[in-house]
Amino acid sequence: MTTTEKPDTLLRILDYSSRADPYPLYAELRETPVARQADGSYVVSTYREIAELLHNPHLSSDVRNLSRPMEAVQGRTTPSFINLDPPEHDRLRRMAMRHFGPPHTPGLVTGMEDDLTAVVNGLIDGFAGKEQIDIVDDFAYPFPVTVICHLLGVPREDEPRFHLWVDAIVNSIDYNPETDPKEKLENGVQAREDLRQYLAGLLEQRHGKPGEDLLSRLANDDGPDGRMTDEEILATANLLLIAGHETTVNLITNGMLTLLRQPQMLQRLRSEPGLVVPLVEELLRYEPPVHIIPWRAAYTDITVADTVIPKGSKIMLMLASGSRDPNRFHDPDVFDPDRRDNEHLGFGSGIHLCFGGPLARLETQIALTALVQRLEEPTLVTDPPPYRPSPVLRGPIHLHIEQNKN
Amino acid sequence: MRVVVDLSRCQGYAQCAFLAPEVFRMHGEEALMYHPSPDDARREQVLRAAAACPVQAILVDQLEDRDVPAEAAQS
Amino acid sequence: MTSADNLRAFKRDGRIVIVGASLAGLRAAEALRAEGFTGSLTMIGDETCEPYDRPPLSKQVLTGWVPAGDTTLPRRRDVNAEWLLGVPASGLDLATNHVRLADGREVPFDRVLISTGVRARPWFVESEAALDGVFVLRTREHAEGLQQALAAGPSRVLVIGAGFTGSEIASICRERDIAVTVAELAPAPLVGALGAMIGDVAADLQRAHGVDLRCGVKVTRLEGDDQGRLRRAHFDDGSTVDADVAVVALGGIRNTEWLRESGLAAGPWGIACDTGCRALTLDGLITDDVFVAGDVARCPNPIYEYRLISLEHWANAVEQAEVAAHNMVSGQADRWPHLSIPAFWSIQFGVNIKSVGVPTFADEVVVTQGSVADRRFVAAYGYRGRVTAAVSFNNAKWLDHYRQLIETAAPFPPPSPTPDQPVDMKPVPVDFPGPVLLAQGATVVVTGHDPSERRVTAAQQNR
Numbered sequence: 045m046t047t048t049e050k051p052d053t054l055l056r057i058l059d060y061s062s063r064a065d066p067y068p069l070y071a072e073l074r075e076t077p078v079a080r081q082a083d084g085s086y087v088v089s090t091y092r093e094i095a096e097l098l099h100n101p102h103l104s105s106d107v108r109n110l111s112r113p114m115e116a117v118q119g120r121t122t123p124s125f126i127n128l129d130p131p132e133h134d135r136l137r138r139m140a141m142r143h144f145g146p147p148h149t150p151g152l153v154t155g156m157e158d159d160l161t162a163v164v165n166g167l168i169d170g171f172a173g174k175e176q177i178d179i180v181d182d183f184a185y186p187f188p189v190t191v192i193c194h195l196l197g198v199p200r201e202d203e204p205r206f207h208l209w210v211d212a213i214v215n216s217i218d219y220n221p222e223t224d225p226k227e228k229l230e231n232g233v234q235a236r237e238d239l240r241q242y243l244a245g246l247l248e249q250r251h252g253k254p255g256e257d258l259l260s261r262l263a264n265d266d267g268p269d270g271r272m273t274d275e276e277i278l279a280t281a282n283l284l285l286i287a288g289h290e291t292t293v294n295l296i297t298n299g300m301l302t303l304l305r306q307p308q309m310l311q312r313l314r315s316e317p318g319l320v321v322p323l324v325e326e327l328l329r330y331e332p333p334v335h336i337i338p339w340r341a342a343y344t345d346i347t348v349a350d351t352v353i354p355k356g357s358k359i360m361l362m363l364a365s366g367s368r369d370p371n372r373f374h375d376p377d378v379f380d381p382d383r384r385d386n387e388h389l390g391f392g393s394g395i396h397l398c399f400g401g402p403l404a405r406l407e408t409q410i411a412l413t414a415l416v417q418r419l420e421e422p423t424l425v426t427d428p429p430p431y432r433p434s435p436v437l438r439g440p441i442h443l444h445i446e447q448n449k450n
Numbered sequence: 451m452r453v454v455v456d457l458s459r460c461q462g463y464a465q466c467a468f469l470a471p472e473v474f475r476m477h478g479e480e481a482l483m484y485h486p487s488p489d490d491a492r493r494e495q496v497l498r499a500a501a502a503c504p505v506q507a508i509l510v511d512q513l514e515d516r517d518v519p520a521e522a523a524q525s
Numbered sequence: 526m527t528s529a530d531n532l533r534a535f536k537r538d539g540r541i542v543i544v545g546a547s548l549a550g551l552r553a554a555e556a557l558r559a560e561g562f563t564g565s566l567t568m569i570g571d572e573t574c575e576p577y578d579r580p581p582l583s584k585q586v587l588t589g590w591v592p593a594g595d596t597t598l599p600r601r602r603d604v605n606a607e608w609l610l611g612v613p614a615s616g617l618d619l620a621t622n623h624v625r626l627a628d629g630r631e632v633p634f635d636r637v638l639i640s641t642g643v644r645a646r647p648w649f650v651e652s653e654a655a656l657d658g659v660f661v662l663r664t665r666e667h668a669e670g671l672q673q674a675l676a677a678g679p680s681r682v683l684v685i686g687a688g689f690t691g692s693e694i695a696s697i698c699r700e701r702d703i704a705v706t707v708a709e710l711a712p713a714p715l716v717g718a719l720g721a722m723i724g725d726v727a728a729d730l731q732r733a734h735g736v737d738l739r740c741g742v743k744v745t746r747l748e749g750d751d752q753g754r755l756r757r758a759h760f761d762d763g764s765t766v767d768a769d770v771a772v773v774a775l776g777g778i779r780n781t782e783w784l785r786e787s788g789l790a791a792g793p794w795g796i797a798c799d800t801g802c803r804a805l806t807l808d809g810l811i812t813d814d815v816f817v818a819g820d821v822a823r824c825p826n827p828i829y830e831y832r833l834i835s836l837e838h839w840a841n842a843v844e845q846a847e848v849a850a851h852n853m854v855s856g857q858a859d860r861w862p863h864l865s866i867p868a869f870w871s872i873q874f875g876v877n878i879k880s881v882g883v884p885t886f887a888d889e890v891v892v893t894q895g896s897v898a899d900r901r902f903v904a905a906y907g908y909r910g911r912v913t914a915a916v917s918f919n920n921a922k923w924l925d926h927y928r929q930l931i932e933t934a935a936p937f938p939p940p941s942p943t944p945d946q947p948v949d950m951k952p953v954p955v956d957f958p959g960p961v962l963l964a965q966g967a968t969v970v971v972t973g974h975d976p977s978e979r980r981v982t983a984a985q986q987n988r
Contacts, residue, residue: 096929100926101903129945134901150475325502385506402502405502458869479875
C-alpha cells in the first residue's frame with residue numbers, strides 16, 4: 045500500500061494557502077493510508093492506522109530515536125514528557141498529574157468552574173460598545189491564557205513578554221529546512237531559551253514556599269516518585285504554558301466559527317444548553333485544535349497497513365484527517381453534535397493523550413455557552429477568516445464578528 | 451440515574467474522574483471505580499464524563515420510563 | 526425458519542424466551558428489539574430484581590461506598606418484555622418448545638436464549654457453610670451481607686481461594702484496615718488464570734499490602750462456637766486461623782442442571798455452542814432454535830484451535846448476547862460468528878489488572894514492557910511460537926497492540942524491542958497448575974456402534 049504517488053499532497057497541506065480548508069487534501073492523503081515521503085519520512089492519515097500507531101509500543105517520542113537528526117527545535121533544553129518514552133514519560137506525567145487531576149487531585153478542574161465562568165463573563169462584558177468583536181483577541185486568547193497563568197502561578201501581567209516567545213516557538217514547530225528560512229528555527233530556539241530563563245526566575249522564588257499554584261507544588265512536592273529536578277519542572281511548565289496558550293484558543297475559535305456558519309445550530313445551542321457537551325466532542329472531531337502530531341520515531345521496523353516503516357523513520361500522524369475518515373465515521377464532513385459514535389482523535393490517544401484535555405473541554409463548554417447566550421445575532425465579518433501560520437496547531441488568527449445592535 | 455462502565459474497554463484515561471469526581475474515582479493510577487446509581491443532581495456532570503471518555507466506555511441510562519418488572523418495582 | 530417470509534413473520538410476531546435475566550439476558554433483549562423483533566419477549570430469572578451489574582459487588586459495594594441495591598444496569602432501550610422473576614427454570618422441552626418453571630408454569634417459545642450464568646460454589650460442608658460469618662459472593666444479597674459483616678469490624682477475615690474474586694475481597698479488607706488471611710491451594714494467587722510468573726507478582730502484591738497469604742494449603746474445616754458463629758479455620762498442614770468472617774471464593778458452578786433432560790450438550794463445563802451461539806445437542810449436533818450466551822456458554826474460538834472455551838467475562842457476556850440476538854432474528858446467510866478476543870479486568874490493591882486473549886492457552890510468558898518491581902508492566906503469553914494472550918498491570922493503554930498481535934498470530938516472543946523493555950527479557954514457562962487442580966470430572970459416555978446409532982449420554986454430570 046506504500047507509494048510515493050502523491051508526495052506533494054503533504055506539501056500542499058503544509059502550505060499556508062490551504063490553511064482555511066485542508067480537509068479535501070486530507071481526503072487525498074487518505075487514498076494512501078501510510079505514505080512514504082521523498083525525504084524518507086512517513087505520513088499516516090487514516091483513523092485505524094493512526095489509532096493503531098498511538099497504541100504501538102514500538103513508536104518513540106524521543107528525538108534520539110530518529111535516524112536522521114531533526115533540526116533541533118527543542119534546543120538543548122531537557123525534553124518535557126511529551127517528547128519522552130516510558131518509563132521517564134510515565135514518571136514525569138504522573139508527577140505533574142498529582143497536582144492537576146485524579147487520583148491525587150481529582151476535584152481541581154471541576155472546582156474551577158465558577159472562576160472560569162467569571163473570567164468568561166468579564167471578557168464578554170468588555171464587548172460592550174464595540175462595533176466589531178475579534179473572538180480571538182478579545183476572548184478566545186485571553187481566556188485560556190488567564191487560566192493557565194493562574195494555574196501555573198505565572199503573573200498575568202508578564203503575558204505580553206511571553207506571548208511573543210510562545211508565538212515564535214509555535215511557528216518553529218513545523219520548521220522545514222527545505223523551504224523555511226533558518227531564522228524561523230533560530231527564533232524558536234531563542235524563544236525557548238528566553239522562556240526557560242523567565243520560568244527559571246519564577247521557580248527560584250518558589251523553592252521552600254509551598255503554595256497552591258503548580259510551580260510551587262512541583263517545587264516542593266514530596267510524592268511517591270520524589271521531586272522533579274528544576275530542569276524537569278521547567279520543561280513541564282514550559283509545555284503546559286505553551287499548550288495552555290495555543291490549543292484551547294483554537295478550539296473555542298473553531299467552535300464559534302462553526303456555529304456562525306450554521307446559525308440554526310447556534311440557535312439550538314442557545315435553547316438547549318446541554319447540547320454543548322456533545323457539541324464540543326464533535327468539534328474535537330470536526331475542527332480539532334491540534335491537526336498533526338508532527339513526528340514520532342519508529343523504534344524498530346513497524347508494520348502498519350501492510351507497509352513496513354523502517355527503524356529510525358520519522359512518522360507524521362494526521363489526527364484531523366483520521367477524525368474525518370469515512371471508513372470510521374458516518375458522514376465525516378457533516379458537523380453533527382448528535383453523533384453517538386464519536387471516538388475522535390481530537391486529543392490524541394494512548395499514553396500521550398492530551399494532559400489538559402479535561403480543562404480544555406470545560407473551558408470550551410463554558411465559553412461557547414456564554415457566547416451564544418450573550419451575543420445578539422452575531423454574524424461573521426469575513427469567511428473564511430485569516431489563519432495563524434501553523435498547520436499543526438491550526439486556527440484563525442482573528443475572527444471578527446458583528447452583533448445586531450437593535 | 452444509572453451508569454455502567456465497560457471496564458474491558460476502559461484504559462484508565464481518568465477523564466471521567468476529572469469531570470465527575472464524586473461519581474468516578476481512580477483507585478490507584480489506572481483502575482476506575484464508579485457509582486452505578488449517582489444522584490440525579492449529578493446528571494450534568496455524569497453526561498460530561500460520559501461524553502469525554504476517549505474509548506466511549508460509559509453507558510448512561512437512555513430511558514426515562516423503562517418497563518420495570520413488577521417484582522422489581524417494589525424494591 | 527427456512528424462508529424470508531417465515532423470518533419476517535417470526536420477527537413480527539414470534540415468541541422468544543430468554544432464560545437468565547442478568548447482563549447477557551438484558552443485553553440480548555435490548556439487541557433483539559434493536560434488530561426489529563416486535564414479537565413477544567419473555568424474561569425468566571431466578572432473582573427477584575431487575576438485571577444488575579455484578580463486578581461492583583466485590584469492589585465498590587464491599588468498600589461500603591455503593592449500596593448493593595444500587596447496581597441496577599442502565600438500559601439502552603425499552604425491551605417491552607414480560608418479566609417472570611423470582612422463579613428459576615427447571616426444564617427445557619425441545620419436543621414441544623416449552624420452558625418449565627420451578628413453580629410448574631410452562632412458557633412456550635419459538636426460539637429460546639439460555640443465559641443462566643453461574644452461581645457461587647458453596648463451602649463443601651453444608652453445616653459449616655451455614656455458620657454465621659461464612660459467605661460466598663455472587664449476588665446482591667451476598668454482597669450486602671458481606672459488606673455489613675465487614676462494616677461490623679471483624680477481628681480477621683479468612684478468604685478461601687485466591688482467584689480474582691478472592692483477591693479483590695482481600696484487597697477491600699486491607700483498604701478497610703481489616704486483618705485478612707488468604708488461603709490458596711495453588712502455589713500463588715491468580716495462578717490458575719495467569720500462571721506462575723504473574724502469580725508470584727500477585728503474591729508479592731498481597732503481602733506488600735499486609736495480607737497473611739498462605740499458599741499450597743487447603744482449608745479442611747470451619748469451626749463454629751455454641752451460637753453457630755464462625756470462630757476458627759483449620760488447614761491441612763495442622764495450622765489454624767481465628768476469624769469471624771470467612772469468604773468462600775472457590776469459583777462458580779454453571780447453572781445447567783435444569784437442562785439435564787433437555788438433550789443439549791449441557792453440563793458442568795457449560796453449554797456447548799457454535800460461534801453463532803447456537804446450542805449443540807448432547808450428540809454434538811447443532812440446533813437451530815436454541816441459543817446460548819454469557820458465562821454459561823462454551824463456544825469454539827478459531828484463534829485457539831477451535832477449542833471450546835467458557836469465559837466468565839463481562840465483555841464476553843455483552844458481545845455474545847449481541848451476536849446471539851442478531852442470529853436469532855437473522856437468516857442463515859446473515860448470521861454473525863462470535864469471534865472477539867477475550868478481554869478481562871480486575872482491580873486489586875490499587876492495581877488495574879487487564880488481560881486480552883486466553884492466558885491459559887500458552888506455554889511461555891515474557892515481560893515485554895515496563896517493570897515488574899514497580900508493578901507497571903505488560904507480559905505477553907505465547908503458545909508454540911505465537912502470541913496468544915497478554916496481561917497488563919497498570920499499563921492498559923498498550924493492550925490494544927497485543928490484541929492485534931493475537932489476531933494476526935504474531936510470532937512469540939515478540940522479536941522487536943520497545944523503549945520501555947525490561948533488561949532481562951527472557952520467556953519463562955507459563956507453568957499452570959496441573960489437571961488435578963482444574964479437573965471437572967468425567968462428563969459423557971459414547972454408546973452404539975453403527976454411525977446411525979452412535980449416541981452420547983451424560984455421565985456423572987453435575988456432581
